[in-house]
Amino acid sequence: MLIGKTRAEVVQLLGEDFYEYNPEHIAYILGLKPGIFSIDTDALDIIFKDNVVIKVKQHQT
Template sequence: MLLILLLGCFLSIPLFFLWYRLFKKYIINTKRRKLLTFFATLLTIPFIYIGSIFIWLFTISYYPDYSFNKKKWSTNQETRYELSKDIIGSRMLIGKTKLEVLKILGDENNKIEENHWIYYLGTRPELFNIDPDMLKIEFIDGKVIKVSQHPT
Protein backbone atom coordinates (compact mmCIF):
# COMPACT_ATOMS: atom_id res chain seq x y z
CA MET A 1 0.00 0.00 0.00
CA LEU A 2 2.83 2.36 0.89
CA LEU A 3 4.53 1.58 -2.42
CA ILE A 4 1.38 2.54 -4.33
CA LEU A 5 1.15 5.84 -2.45
CA LEU A 6 4.81 6.62 -3.09
CA LEU A 7 4.42 5.76 -6.75
CA GLY A 8 1.32 7.97 -6.89
CA CYS A 9 3.26 10.88 -5.43
CA PHE A 10 6.15 10.22 -7.78
CA LEU A 11 3.77 10.31 -10.76
CA SER A 12 1.55 13.13 -9.59
CA ILE A 13 4.21 15.82 -9.19
CA PRO A 14 5.47 15.85 -12.80
CA LEU A 15 1.94 15.21 -14.03
CA PHE A 16 0.65 18.20 -12.07
CA PHE A 17 3.24 20.47 -13.64
CA LEU A 18 2.50 19.08 -17.10
CA TRP A 19 -1.22 19.81 -16.73
CA TYR A 20 -0.46 23.20 -15.17
CA ARG A 21 1.69 24.18 -18.11
CA LEU A 22 -0.92 23.01 -20.63
CA PHE A 23 -3.74 24.84 -18.87
CA LYS A 24 -1.64 28.00 -18.47
CA LYS A 25 -2.13 28.74 -22.16
CA TYR A 26 -5.92 28.44 -22.03
CA ILE A 27 -7.08 29.38 -18.51
CA ILE A 28 -6.19 32.86 -17.31
CA ASN A 29 -7.71 32.67 -13.81
CA THR A 30 -4.95 31.25 -11.54
CA LYS A 31 -7.29 29.79 -8.92
CA ARG A 32 -9.41 28.01 -11.53
CA ARG A 33 -6.28 26.78 -13.34
CA LYS A 34 -4.82 25.25 -10.14
CA LEU A 35 -8.12 23.57 -9.27
CA LEU A 36 -8.54 22.15 -12.77
CA THR A 37 -4.91 21.01 -12.76
CA PHE A 38 -5.42 19.24 -9.43
CA PHE A 39 -8.50 17.33 -10.67
CA ALA A 40 -6.90 16.52 -14.03
CA THR A 41 -3.93 15.05 -12.15
CA LEU A 42 -6.20 12.97 -9.91
CA LEU A 43 -8.14 11.64 -12.90
CA THR A 44 -5.07 10.87 -14.99
CA ILE A 45 -3.12 8.81 -12.43
CA PRO A 46 -5.53 5.80 -12.44
CA PHE A 47 -5.31 5.64 -16.23
CA ILE A 48 -1.53 5.59 -16.01
CA TYR A 49 -1.69 2.78 -13.42
CA ILE A 50 -4.09 0.72 -15.54
CA GLY A 51 -2.09 1.35 -18.71
CA SER A 52 1.11 0.31 -16.94
CA ILE A 53 -0.51 -2.92 -15.78
CA PHE A 54 -1.70 -3.75 -19.31
CA ILE A 55 1.74 -3.02 -20.76
CA TRP A 56 3.35 -5.20 -18.08
CA LEU A 57 0.92 -8.08 -18.76
CA PHE A 58 1.57 -7.84 -22.48
CA THR A 59 5.35 -7.83 -22.11
CA ILE A 60 5.51 -10.84 -19.78
CA SER A 61 3.28 -12.95 -22.02
CA TYR A 62 4.85 -12.03 -25.36
CA TYR A 63 6.91 -14.49 -27.31
CA PRO A 64 7.85 -14.44 -31.01
CA ASP A 65 6.48 -16.87 -33.57
CA TYR A 66 9.05 -18.15 -36.02
CA SER A 67 8.76 -20.23 -39.16
CA PHE A 68 9.70 -23.86 -38.62
CA ASN A 69 13.44 -24.43 -38.66
CA LYS A 70 14.65 -28.00 -38.22
CA LYS A 71 17.98 -26.92 -36.71
CA LYS A 72 16.33 -24.66 -34.14
CA TRP A 73 13.75 -27.37 -33.35
CA SER A 74 16.40 -29.99 -32.64
CA THR A 75 18.89 -27.80 -30.77
CA ASN A 76 16.66 -25.88 -28.35
CA GLN A 77 13.80 -27.86 -26.82
CA GLU A 78 12.89 -25.12 -24.32
CA THR A 79 11.83 -22.64 -27.02
CA ARG A 80 10.06 -24.98 -29.44
CA TYR A 81 6.78 -23.21 -28.61
CA GLU A 82 8.06 -20.38 -30.84
CA LEU A 83 7.91 -22.77 -33.82
CA SER A 84 4.70 -24.64 -32.98
CA LYS A 85 2.29 -22.04 -34.39
CA ASP A 86 3.88 -22.43 -37.83
CA ILE A 87 3.83 -26.24 -37.62
CA ILE A 88 0.12 -26.23 -36.77
CA GLY A 89 -0.95 -23.30 -38.96
CA SER A 90 0.88 -24.35 -42.12
CA ARG A 91 -0.44 -27.92 -41.74
CA MET A 92 3.04 -29.11 -42.76
CA LEU A 93 2.62 -32.49 -41.05
CA ILE A 94 -0.91 -33.32 -42.21
CA GLY A 95 -0.84 -36.38 -44.47
CA LYS A 96 2.77 -37.27 -43.60
CA THR A 97 3.73 -40.78 -42.55
CA LYS A 98 5.32 -41.62 -39.21
CA LEU A 99 8.74 -41.97 -40.83
CA GLU A 100 8.39 -38.55 -42.49
CA VAL A 101 7.43 -36.99 -39.14
CA LEU A 102 10.47 -38.65 -37.55
CA LYS A 103 12.64 -37.18 -40.28
CA ILE A 104 11.20 -33.66 -39.77
CA LEU A 105 10.82 -33.49 -35.96
CA GLY A 106 13.22 -36.17 -34.81
CA ASP A 107 12.80 -39.00 -32.34
CA GLU A 108 11.43 -38.15 -28.94
CA ASN A 109 10.87 -41.64 -27.53
CA ASN A 110 7.58 -42.05 -29.41
CA LYS A 111 6.80 -45.65 -30.30
CA ILE A 112 6.21 -46.24 -33.99
CA GLU A 113 3.21 -48.47 -33.14
CA GLU A 114 1.32 -45.74 -31.25
CA ASN A 115 -1.16 -43.43 -32.96
CA HIS A 116 -0.57 -40.43 -30.66
CA TRP A 117 2.85 -38.85 -30.52
CA ILE A 118 3.92 -36.13 -28.12
CA TYR A 119 6.74 -33.61 -28.57
CA TYR A 120 7.92 -31.36 -25.75
CA LEU A 121 7.66 -27.61 -26.59
CA GLY A 122 8.95 -25.89 -23.45
CA THR A 123 7.15 -23.45 -21.15
CA ARG A 124 5.51 -20.46 -22.85
CA PRO A 125 5.98 -17.12 -21.07
CA GLU A 126 2.51 -16.43 -19.67
CA LEU A 127 1.12 -15.12 -16.42
CA PHE A 128 0.87 -17.97 -13.88
CA ASN A 129 2.09 -20.55 -16.42
CA ILE A 130 4.37 -23.13 -14.83
CA ASP A 131 3.64 -26.15 -17.02
CA PRO A 132 5.28 -26.86 -20.35
CA ASP A 133 3.30 -27.29 -23.57
CA MET A 134 3.24 -30.37 -25.76
CA LEU A 135 2.72 -30.83 -29.47
CA LYS A 136 0.29 -33.70 -29.97
CA ILE A 137 0.27 -35.51 -33.31
CA GLU A 138 -2.54 -37.94 -34.11
CA PHE A 139 -2.26 -40.66 -36.74
CA ILE A 140 -4.86 -42.79 -38.52
CA ASP A 141 -3.65 -45.55 -40.82
CA GLY A 142 -0.07 -44.34 -40.33
CA LYS A 143 -0.73 -40.78 -41.57
CA VAL A 144 -1.04 -37.55 -39.61
CA ILE A 145 -4.63 -36.32 -39.33
CA LYS A 146 -4.34 -33.74 -36.55
CA VAL A 147 -1.63 -31.61 -34.92
CA SER A 148 -2.43 -29.61 -31.79
CA GLN A 149 -0.75 -27.88 -28.88
CA HIS A 150 -1.72 -28.62 -25.27
CA PRO A 151 -0.45 -27.70 -21.82
CA THR A 152 0.59 -30.66 -19.70
Protein backbone atom coordinates in the same frame (compact mmCIF):
# COMPACT_ATOMS: atom_id res chain seq x y z
CA MET B 1 2.56 -28.72 -42.44
CA LEU B 2 2.30 -32.16 -40.82
CA ILE B 3 -1.15 -33.24 -42.00
CA GLY B 4 -0.80 -36.03 -44.55
CA LYS B 5 2.77 -36.93 -43.57
CA THR B 6 3.72 -40.44 -42.47
CA ARG B 7 5.07 -41.21 -39.01
CA ALA B 8 8.56 -41.67 -40.48
CA GLU B 9 8.38 -38.23 -42.12
CA VAL B 10 7.28 -36.62 -38.84
CA VAL B 11 10.14 -38.26 -36.94
CA GLN B 12 12.60 -37.18 -39.63
CA LEU B 13 11.40 -33.56 -39.29
CA LEU B 14 10.93 -33.32 -35.52
CA GLY B 15 13.26 -35.99 -34.13
CA GLU B 16 12.92 -39.13 -32.06
CA ASP B 17 12.48 -37.42 -28.68
CA PHE B 18 8.70 -37.89 -28.32
CA TYR B 19 6.27 -39.55 -25.93
CA GLU B 20 4.15 -42.33 -27.42
CA TYR B 21 0.66 -42.64 -25.94
CA ASN B 22 -0.08 -45.42 -28.44
CA PRO B 23 0.91 -46.14 -32.06
CA GLU B 24 -1.70 -43.65 -33.28
CA HIS B 25 -0.83 -40.79 -30.87
CA ILE B 26 2.55 -39.23 -30.11
CA ALA B 27 3.51 -35.95 -28.42
CA TYR B 28 6.52 -33.66 -28.51
CA ILE B 29 7.32 -31.40 -25.56
CA LEU B 30 7.70 -27.82 -26.82
CA GLY B 31 8.96 -26.21 -23.60
CA LEU B 32 7.67 -23.56 -21.26
CA LYS B 33 5.22 -20.98 -22.50
CA PRO B 34 6.74 -17.51 -21.95
CA GLY B 35 5.31 -15.70 -18.95
CA ILE B 36 6.11 -14.74 -15.40
CA PHE B 37 3.90 -17.42 -13.79
CA SER B 38 4.32 -20.14 -16.41
CA ILE B 39 5.20 -23.50 -14.90
CA ASP B 40 3.46 -25.82 -17.36
CA THR B 41 5.08 -27.01 -20.55
CA ASP B 42 3.36 -27.01 -23.92
CA ALA B 43 3.10 -30.21 -25.93
CA LEU B 44 2.35 -30.89 -29.58
CA ASP B 45 0.01 -33.88 -30.02
CA ILE B 46 0.13 -35.68 -33.35
CA ILE B 47 -2.66 -38.12 -34.22
CA PHE B 48 -2.26 -40.75 -36.95
CA LYS B 49 -4.69 -42.95 -38.84
CA ASP B 50 -3.24 -45.71 -41.00
CA ASN B 51 0.26 -44.25 -40.35
CA VAL B 52 -0.69 -40.80 -41.74
CA VAL B 53 -1.13 -37.62 -39.68
CA ILE B 54 -4.80 -36.62 -39.49
CA LYS B 55 -4.72 -34.13 -36.58
CA VAL B 56 -2.20 -31.87 -34.81
CA LYS B 57 -2.99 -29.91 -31.65
CA GLN B 58 -1.10 -28.05 -28.94
CA HIS B 59 -1.90 -28.18 -25.22
CA GLN B 60 -0.39 -27.50 -21.82
CA THR B 61 0.76 -30.46 -19.79
